[in-house]
Amino acid sequence: MTNDIAGLDKSDVALIIGSDTSECHPVIAARLKKAAMDGKVKIIVIDPKRIKMADFATIYACQRPGTDVAVLNGMMHLIIKNGWEDKKFIEERTEGYEALKEEVAKFTPEYVEKISGIPAKTLEEIAELFGKAPTAALYYAMGITQHTTGVDNVKSTANLQMLCGNMGKVGGGVNPLRGQSNVQGACDMGGLPNVFPAYQKIGDAAVQEKFEKFWGVKLSDKPGMTMTVAFDKAHAGEMKAFYIMGENPMVSDPDLHHAEESLKRLEFLVVEDIFMTETAQMAHVVLPASSPAEKDGTFSNTERRVQLLFKAVNAPGQAKHDWEIHQMIANKMGLNWNYTKAEEIFDEMRKCTPSYAGLTYKRLGFAGMHWPCPNEEHPGTPVLHIGKFSRGLGLFTAIPFKEPAEMPDKDYPWYFTTGRVLQQYHTGTMSRKTPGLNNLAGPHVMISVEDAEALGISNSGKVKVSTRRGSLITNAFVTKRCPKGTVFMPFHFAEAAANKLTINALDPIAKIPEYKVCACKIEKA
Amino acid sequence: MQITINGKIVEAQAGQTIHRAAKAAGIYIPTLCYHEKVGAAGKCRVCVVEIEGSPALQTACSVEVREGMKIQTRTERVLNSQKLIVDLLLSTGTHDCLACDQNGSCELQDVAYYLGMERGSFKYADVESVKDDSSEFISVERSKCISCGRCVAACNNTVTNRVLDFKYRGHKADIAFDDDKPMGESSCVQCGECAQICPVGALTDKLSKGRARRWDVEKVYSVCPYCGVGCKLELHVDRKTDRIVRVTGAEGAPTNNGMLCVKGRYGYDFVGHPDRLTTPLIKENGKFREASWDEAITLVATKFAEIKQKHGADTIMGLCSAKVTNEENYTFQKLFRTGIGTNNIDHCARL
Ligand code: SF4
Ligand code: SF4
Numbered sequence A: 001m002t003n004d005i006a007g008l009d010k011s012d013v014a015l016i017i018g019s020d021t022s023e024c025h026p027v028i029a030a031r032l033k034k035a036a037m038d039g040k041v042k043i044i045v046i047d048p049k050r051i052k053m054a055d056f057a058t059i060y061a062c063q064r065p066g067t068d069v070a071v072l073n074g075m076m077h078l079i080i081k082n083g084w085e086d087k088k089f090i091e092e093r094t095e096g097y098e099a100l101k102e103e104v105a106k107f108t109p110e111y112v113e114k115i116s117g118i119p120a121k122t123l124e125e126i127a128e129l130f131g132k133a134p135t136a137a138l139y140y141a142m143g144i145t146q147h148t149t150g151v152d153n154v155k156s157t158a159n160l161q162m163l164c165g166n167m168g169k170v171g172g173g174v175n176p177l178r179g180q181s182n183v184q185g186a187c188d189m190g191g192l193p194n195v196f197p198a199y200q201k202i203g204d205a206a207v208q209e210k211f212e213k214f215w216g217v218k219l220s221d222k223p224g225m226t227m228t229v230a231f232d233k234a235h236a237g238e239m240k241a242f243y244i245m246g247e248n249p250m251v252s253d254p255d256l257h258h259a260e261e262s263l264k265r266l267e268f269l270v271v272e273d274i275f276m277t278e279t280a281q282m283a284h285v286v287l288p289a290s291s292p293a294e295k296d297g298t299f300s301n302t303e304r305r306v307q308l309l310f311k312a313v314n315a316p317g318q319a320k321h322d323w324e325i326h327q328m329i330a331n332k333m334g335l336n337w338n339y340t341k342a343e344e345i346f347d348e349m350r351k352c353t354p355s356y357a358g359l360t361y362k363r364l365g366f367a368g369m370h371w372p373c374p375n376e377e378h379p380g381t382p383v384l385h386i387g388k389f390s391r392g393l394g395l396f397t398a399i400p401f402k403e404p405a406e407m408p409d410k411d412y413p414w415y416f417t418t419g420r421v422l423q424q425y426h427t428g429t430m431s432r433k434t435p436g437l438n439n440l441a442g443p444h445v446m447i448s449v450e451d452a453e454a455l456g457i458s459n460s461g462k463v464k465v466s467t468r469r470g471s472l473i474t475n476a477f478v479t480k481r482c483p484k485g486t487v488f489m490p491f492h493f494a495e496a497a498a499n500k501l502t503i504n505a506l507d508p509i510a511k512i513p514e515y516k517v518c519a520c521k522i523e524k525a
Numbered sequence B: 001m002q003i004t005i006n007g008k009i010v011e012a013q014a015g016q017t018i019h020r021a022a023k024a025a026g027i028y029i030p031t032l033c034y035h036e037k038v039g040a041a042g043k044c045r046v047c048v049v050e051i052e053g054s055p056a057l058q059t060a061c062s063v064e065v066r067e068g069m070k071i072q073t074r075t076e077r078v079l080n081s082q083k084l085i086v087d088l089l090l091s092t093g094t095h096d097c098l099a100c101d102q103n104g105s106c107e108l109q110d111v112a113y114y115l116g117m118e119r120g121s122f123k124y125a126d127v128e129s130v131k132d133d134s135s136e137f138i139s140v141e142r143s144k145c146i147s148c149g150r151c152v153a154a155c156n157n158t159v160t161n162r163v164l165d166f167k168y169r170g171h172k173a174d175i176a177f178d179d180d181k182p183m184g185e186s187s188c189v190q191c192g193e194c195a196q197i198c199p200v201g202a203l204t205d206k207l208s209k210g211r212a213r214r215w216d217v218e219k220v221y222s223v224c225p226y227c228g229v230g231c232k233l234e235l236h237v238d239r240k241t242d243r244i245v246r247v248t249g250a251e252g253a254p255t256n257n258g259m260l261c262v263k264g265r266y267g268y269d270f271v272g273h274p275d276r277l278t279t280p281l282i283k284e285n286g287k288f289r290e291a292s293w294d295e296a297i298t299l300v301a302t303k304f305a306e307i308k309q310k311h312g313a314d315t316i317m318g319l320c321s322a323k324v325t326n327e328e329n330y331t332f333q334k335l336f337r338t339g340i341g342t343n344n345i346d347h348c349a350r351l
């Protein structure tokens, strides 16, 4: 998020697109709903499902899955046409505006209606409410990113917010809601193939030199592979070993047959986890790790707030902290690591991570702090891009609309889309250990009342869902929240793994799979 | 400004209520319906005080301090008024503390203790337990409800789930889920905010029942292991069993201010779960066998070195994790970059 959670009631308007906020980020949803109830913020929801947030919205619009670029371009078309853009902001802080203007010119409400299914009039209302708002925030989640056009979608959200001058101010911003407790931190720490900690570029001579000096070894200056590419290469027999820490791609990967085959072809697979996951079962060596409740350390949340965790209980048996395991392997490989506690690692890390440099355990205290925090006098940064973008001028990108990789057709006439439900989490490794959560949410597919009636499917009745990748049988959840022609399936359940059906088509840049759209067929089972 | 409480001069700030000023000065004024998050409800009237120059007793939770105000919190008149209220509450509910989950952190118990009351003196015919155990995680014991209204305010105005309301008024006042459904059949999302804010044992966490006395637990701050909101948790740990027996949201935390969702509050069974991995495992002939750390680490290090030598470091891939700490992601990528010699590191967060 460019902005912070505390500031979310400071907007006049909040656009929620591609985020089922009350299911996936319930506590942020509570704050947004409260702001709407108190009349502080007007909410616009654009989502293929009539999500709960729509009940609190001033305007709700249902778009066909995978049409976000068209919808956002359409909003920008109307905003420019009516002169609601922030001319001063565009003039002073951005570049590339003319190209954007030219691109969105053709996205008339009628054209967008044809693509997205959102009535022209509704789009006009949305553009007016959003465009005229003194300050508007934009929230999104995986509904924006998990597309073959994921990067395009993200850039479009930035286009809109720059166009309206909503960047770098309290109550504005582009606010991706991160799905996992420490995904922000994993990226900040350099858990990416092309960057060191704090997004310092691999291959940049000065950066390479700095880290070689800091760590005292020669480093590769060749960017690594993304996970999806690595799986493909493993499938082709070109990869020899994987070391997987605390993740379960055997349930989360876009194409599970492919993932399984890829892992099988490895010469050596190490899995470090707290449970014998589907992925761990395929390993040659399994290393038992500690859970978050068993350790000291920090997580960085979706608003870039770094917060402390303290050890509450002991890890079971011989399980060890992940960092202890890494240290043992490092030392066995001839390195000389001597960490005795998490805080020492943090203090080393912040020396090579400029955005964390001013954070200390002591300063984090009860409330935590927002990075960037360059020095120990700095108060932290709840709102990014005030006065200046990190690259200088904000860059508009003209984004043409592209259809999803697979569209419904005669054989597979429904849209198939996936996501989470409130009561479960990710691949279920943790949440499914609590029986009550399983009682509240088991495997199911959400289907519209119209489609269910037409097919003779009753609530909780068995349905067969098929795509070109495979098929499975699960329970129907018939609901008014699903529009006709679209079905939704949570991906938490290995026994009814939605990802056996999803398509392994990737965004060309971010390599994110298109979990949010493919074509399927539904039958009564 | 200065005010006087029980003859003692106390510093107070303009706009502060008497209750807050007293609390800041370390003087206890009992409250039941008042909670910082839902504000002054003025319902229970157990916080009454005497103010010099004002004939009627005043509620300390709502009246603001004035320069020179003279306040008495323990006069006979105040205590008698408080005793009458508490007597009525004790007499109209099944306030058997012995096995109550709230015992030790019950605000009614605290007030009774302060007033030196053992049990209610009124005899009512219809005092019996009215339980609703229909929901997964929260027990409802209506006969312990003191109609303070905190849960109703919290459900509607804090977590905005709009499930709870009052049905009836006065003596018969009772909480209702939706249009008076059992909790488990209502639209309740089991966020537990109501259970956290209930001052008595009317709404309690099922998973914690009988697990540990309130005074036997130590609270440890942590962060929710699930979604990216990063709600701050208080893990309640029973040191004797080394187990988490309850999770509450940290009040005042900037991320969640005490709120949690059903996963963060009740999804902690995985921590001490019997299926946890407890020892390194090595696969032999398709089956896992237990191994020592030394054996497992040696195998990993040798295999990596071997593969690196034969096929190059770039044939090794590491997946870091959104579930481990910053420190551990740092050591993981450092191991790959400095030990194995490749930048093949990615995370699964695209998924
Ligand atoms: S658990 Fe949450 S949603 Fe349910 S009644 Fe209590 S506060 Fe409301
Ligand atoms: S259930 Fe608890 S919080 Fe709700 S009104 Fe009764 S006593 Fe108050």
Ligand code: SF4
Pocket (backbone or CB within 6 Å): A025, A026, A027, A028, B224, B225, B226, B227, B228, B229, B230, B231, B256, B259, B260, B261, B262, B263, B264, B265
């Ligand atoms: S309690 Fe719920 S909303 Fe808060 S971090 Fe955990 S999963 Fe997210």
